[in-house]
Amino acid sequence: GEDVEQSLFLSVREGDSSVINCTYTDSSSTYLYWYKQEPGAGLQLLTYIFSNMDMKQDQRLTVLLNKKDKHLSLRIADTQTGDSAIYFCAESKVPMNYGGATNKLIFGTGTLLAVQP
Amino acid sequence: EPEVTQTPSHQVTQMGQEVILRCVPISNHLYFYWYRQILGQKVEFLVSFYNNEISEKSEIFDDQFSVERPDGSNFTLKIRSTKLEDSAMYFCASHQGGLGYEQYFGPGTRLTVT
Numbered sequence: 001g002e003d004v005e006q007s008l009f010l011s012v013r014e015g016d017s018s019v020i021n022c023t024y025t026d027s028s029s030t031y032l033y034w035y036k037q038e039p040g041a042g043l044q045l046l047t048y049i050f051s052n053m054d055m056k057q058d059q060r061l062t063v064l065l066n067k068k069d070k071h072l073s074l075r076i077a078d079t080q081t082g083d084s085a086i087y088f089c090a091e092s093k094v095p096m097n098y099g100g101a102t103n104k105l106i107f108g109t110g111t112l113l114a115v116q117p
Numbered sequence: 118e119p120e121v122t123q124t125p126s127h128q129v130t131q132m133g134q135e136v137i138l139r140c141v142p143i144s145n146h147l148y149f150y151w152y153r154q155i156l157g158q159k160v161e162f163l164v165s166f167y168n169n170e171i172s173e174k175s176e177i178f179d180d181q182f183s184v185e186r187p188d189g190s191n192f193t194l195k196i197r198s199t200k201l202e203d204s205a206m207y208f209c210a211s212h213q214g215g216l217g218y219e220q221y222f223g224p225g226t227r228l229t230v231t
Binding site: 040042044048103104110 | 220
């Protein structure tokens with residue numbers, strides 16, 4: 001079945017790099033995502049990666065995908081106090097024929113990132 | 118920047134009452150979703166909706182739940198007879214379809230059933 005797991009908590013100092021890890025079980029996943037949830041707010045899409053890629057960089061964010069081990073990570077460089085939030089990884093499968101296709105997301109448990117000044 | 122909006126932000130209701138949660142997806146999006154997050158738990162998929170019908174639903178989405186797009190802009194989730202275990206944050210999401218795979222989420226409605 002589909003399952004996505006993350007560690008629950010990560011604490012870093014401001015200016016350090018943060019690495020948030022995620023494992024998933026469904027090897028047929030097509031897209032893998034990272035969402036950020038600030039207190040009282042919705043889910044903000046940070047970045048995503050296709051399953052045929054192994055790395056994607058977007059400014060301070062680097063996503064690494066190890067498809068063999070079904071392991072996804074999000075590295076945040078130069079972590080700031082404003083990065084404190086819960087980070088969710090999620091997976092989905094989207095068929096090539098999009099008409100009527102659902103793109104339900106399967107979420108991990110979320111990792112609470114606490115950035116110490 | 119366009120965004121998904123949801124109303125109300127917080128709804129308190131008594132067990133057995135009907136509630137309707139409202140969402141306004143991004144205007145050119147074609148696919149709509151409801152998710153829920155019970156306090157301290159994972160975000161769970163409830164239902165997806167495309168072309169005025171349900172595309173997929175989870176086992177959580179039983180006969181007590183229904184969705185509707187009544188007027189081309191709103192997307193609603195109705196719970197007919199609420200139970201204590203329906204207390205959760207409910208998120209609406211939408212995406213464009215085609216190559217627009219990014220799902221955009223609303224801020225959520227916190228439903229408290231007493």
